[in-house]
Amino acid sequence: MSALSLGASRTRPAPAPRRGARARRIRAALAFYGFISPWLVGTILLTAFPVGYAVYISFTDWNGMTSFMPWVGLDNYRQVLTSSDTLSALSKTLVLAAIIVPVSILGSLALAVLLNKRMHGRTVMRTLIYLPAVVPPVAAALIWKVIFDKNSGAANRILALLHLNAVSWLTGQMAFVAMIIVLVWAIGSGIIINLAALQTVPAEQLEAAKMDGAGPLTTFRHVTLPAISPILLFQTVLVTITTLQTFIPAILLSPISDSSVVTNIQPANDVYMVDVYEQYFDYSRYGLGSAMIVVFFVVILALTALIFKFLGRSVFYAVDPTEGRS
Amino acid sequence: MGFSRTLSRRSVLRGAGALAGSTAALPLLSACGGQVGTSSASAKVQAVKPGTITIMSPTGEITDDLVKGFEQAYPQLKVTQINTDATRLNAMLAAGNPPDVVRDAGTDVTPYIASQGLALNLDAYFEQSSVFHDADIMPVNNVWKWDGTQQGTGSRYGIAKDWSQDAMWWYDTQLWANAGLAARRPTDPITYAELLDAAKAMTKSSGGKTSMYGLWYVTPDIDRIAAMVATAGGKIISDDLATVDFSSPEAQQALAWIVQAGKQGLGYSVANPSPDWDGPEMFAGKQATACQGYWYTGFTETTAPGFESKLQFNAAPLLGSTRISPTFGAVGFWIPAKAKNPGASFAWLEWYCGGAGAKQRISAGDGLPSVHSLLSVLPQRNDFERAVIATQNNELDYIKVVQVASPYALNTAINTTLAKDFPQAITGSLSVGQLADLLTTDVNAVLAAGKKALGK
Incomplete structure (x- = not known):
């Protein structure tokens, strides 16, 4: 210029x-x-x-088919909050989350730490452990259904080799155990996330800890864990939400028949989303089903807020997460 | 920056939410004015208009050959099939853009689809039909009738494509004989108590596993229970179809039988569901009996050739002394009230359920025809088929519409409720009396909710 x-x-x-x-x-x-x-x-x-x-x-009593949508105000919400069936489904779902979330988070972290060690066949092991995560959920549930079949499944064959009686895995309370096994089986994606997180732990900090005489457990507790804590928080939120929304294993682990699929879902596996599905598509109660969804949204939101409130304090951020906020 | 002050990113998102909310309300405002009818007047007959008809039916059930045959008979029409999907059907009905023809079970849906104005009243179409004549239509099609208060009388809302008397049953003659049981006359009905004893003799269990079930897959469906109760002279549903009662002695007798069969592990049950249905389990040698109707003839011959030589087809069992042998489906077709080309839809019903298409299917032994005039084409090519026809012809005298469906809830809803409650009696400590009370309370709650949703 x-x-x-x-x-x-x-x-x-x-x-x-x-x-x-x-x-x-x-x-x-x-x-x-x-x-x-x-x-x-x-x-x-x-x-x-x-x-x-x-x-x-959610404020109507719509049956999903006709144009008739009677306004019922808060009736559906009152039903959701007072129905013993719905509250039972909600409690089963919360129990499921209370089991799956810690087992998945701790299990995937432990396996990730093991797979992070230098050893022969590490890549093969990583592939094998991650494999379940790439199996589509539908295929996974159907594979487990075959394994758990009472009369011809592999699970009972193993029990027979141990001279134990066959277990009816897919019925009664055992159906809940079977669902937990299927859900925990697919922790591979958590392992991969944790493995990636472990790669981000600064080598100089690990080196410094070693030089200061810290043992493996102390190093893990005071160096590794704080470094990967944001990832663990993210995983906790993610696993909590996906577990609360469990639906496919509950449906697909149920035996089929020539009648409705839902009629064969074992009461033990009648989790919240199954109950919602029933209200919509078995009972044609679209209003009640929608109210259940809205209530569930609030429950998930509250649980997520609680997780942030209580676990957020223990999370170490290399960068101040509040930076840039006005 | 001025622009971002007046229309910031945040305000755009807020606006988007408000727009979405208001858009959501638009169709609802118009929907609020809708009314639910209790029955509809007969539709005026419309001519077949050229175009495409969409049929909702399970994939593969209507073969390409049959579609081709129909399109040759009606060159101005093309057929498109969509898979049976209750969710999709609901959405299509609600949007006012339903399929032209829907495949369904007449026993289960007629009161519901007719009373809610979802189905087209077909009286006028049947009156002018050159294929269907009143005297020729078999009585089983009465399940597709609804008069505003009762199923079985009144206007026609559909027709069966093929059907069976579904309480009839089959046994494997080798397994029957091996258990030391005397061969039965196929036309003499067995009692449910005798059946339980026979099943006990054929069931083989060891180490918690069952290698042979003597009884079929006993599902506590409302139509099966109602059929059992009807043979003892009782009934489940009230005259106004608004309530049920499982506490009568006849009903409790039926419940007790189902509970016992489950408790003793004589067949798959709702507490120990089958990995499949009766057919595959029986052909795999895991089940000695099957509760299936006439249609099992063609199914066996095509699916497990040779197996039919071991099978015997039998009259429907009795709980009491009244011979009633109902259908649990009368599966056929109905035409939605808002179908775009009802003339073409009815042409499909005529061709597939009473015309050339029906003849082609019925001659394969896949079910009984909807019209008397096609009974003669039922296959009788070998001893097995002739024996089956003899049993079946005898049983036709006992066909009756057993009222189970309500205009206030689909049978799916009722069956889901029954399936939730039954395990408590089969594996738990609930007595039959307590189960009867629980079922009555729970099913009545479903019906009451449905009634309330209709504004009644």
């Missing part, structure tokens, strides 16, 4: 730059809306609209 032009711009500062700045702002805004519009349209049509619709339905 020449001195002359610089001088000219100094003497005539007014309209042209304002127009230019305004044009830039408009261009920036158009670019912003252009880029977010696919997401925005998708969110409105596929998330906000269905959610709004479901909330509306």
Whole structure:
């Protein structure tokens, strides 16, 4: 840029730059809306609209087929909060989460630590342990169903070799145990996340701990664990939410028949989302089912908030997570 | 920046949420004015319009050959099939864009689809039909009738494609004889008590495993229970179809039988469900009996050729002394009230259930026809088929519509409730009397909720 032009711009500062700045702002805004519009349209049509619709339905007694939608106010919510069936399903779901979340988090962390050690066949072991995570949930549930078959399954054959009586894995209270086994079996993805987290632990800190005479347990407790704690918090939230929403194993571990699938779900596996499914598609009570979904959303939100409140304190962030907040 | 102050990212998102919410409310406002009818007047007959008809039916049931045959008979029509899916059907009905034809079980759905104005009243179509004549239509199709208060009389809302008397049963003659049981006359009904004894003799268990079940898969479905109770002169559902009562002596007798069969492990039960249905289990040599109707003839011949030489087809068992042998399905088709081309839809019903398509299927032994005139094409090519036909012909005298369906809930809802309660009596400590009370309370709650949802 020449001195002359610089001088000219100094003497005539007014309209042209304002127009230019305004044009830039408009261009920036158009670019912003252009880029977010696919997401925005998708969110409105596929998330906000269905959610709004479901909330509306929760105040009606709609049967899902006719155009008749009697307004019932808070009746459905009252039923959700007082129905012994729903509360029983909710308690089963919470028990399931109380078992699955710690077992999955601690199990995947322990296996990740083992697989992080230098040893022969490490890659093969990592592949084998991760394999269940890439098996589609439907296929996994069906494989386990064959394994747990009372009369011809592998599980009872092993028991027979040990001279033990056959167990009816898929019925009664054992159906709940079978579902837990299926859910825990697929902890491979947690292992991979933990393995990735373990790679991020600064080598110099581990080295320093070693030089200071810290043993493996002390190093793990005071160096490794704080370093990977944000990942563990993320996993805890994720596993809690997915476990609370358990549905596929409950459905697919149930024996089939020529009648409805749901009628064969064992009472022990009648978890919350199964109850919701029944209300929608067996009982045609779309209003009640929607109210159950809304209540469940609040429960999940509250649990997530509790996890953040109590576990968040123990999380060590290398970068201040509040940085940049006004 | 001025632009971002007036329309920030956050305000865009807030606006998007509000827009979505208000959009969600629009169709609902119009929906609120809807009414539920209790029955509908006969529809005016519409001619077949050229185009495509969409049939909702289980994948593979209507073969390509049959579709081709129909399209040759009606060159102006094309058939598109969509798989049976209750969720999708509900969505299509609610959106006012239903399939042109829906495959369903007449015993289970007629009161519901007719009373809620979902199904087209087909009286006028049947009156002008050149394929269906009142005298020729078999009585089983009465399950597709609804008069506003009762199933079995009134207007027609559908027709069976093929059907069976589903309380009839089959046994493996070798296993029967090996258990030391005397061969039975197929047309003489066995009692449920005798059946339990026979099943006990054929069941083989060891080490907690059962290698042979003497009895079929006993599911506590409302239509099976109602059929058992009907043979003892009782009934489950009230005259106004709004309540049930399982506490009568006849009903408790039926419940006791189902509980005993489950408790003793004589057959798969709701507490020990089968990995499959009767057919595959029987052909695999794991089950000695099957509670299936006539349609099992063709199924056995095509699925397990040779197995039929061991089978005997028998009259429906009795709990009491009244011979009643109902159908649990009368599976066929209904036409949604908002179908776009009802003339073409009815053409499908005529061709598939009474015309050339029906003839082709019925001659394969896959079920009984909807019309008397097609009874003659039932296959009688060998001793097995002739024996089956003899038993079946005798049983036709005992067909009766046993009222089980209600306009206030689909049978799926009732069966789900029964399946939840029964295990408490089979594996738990619930007595039959307590089970009867629990079933009555729980099913009545389902019916009451359905009634309330209809604003009644």
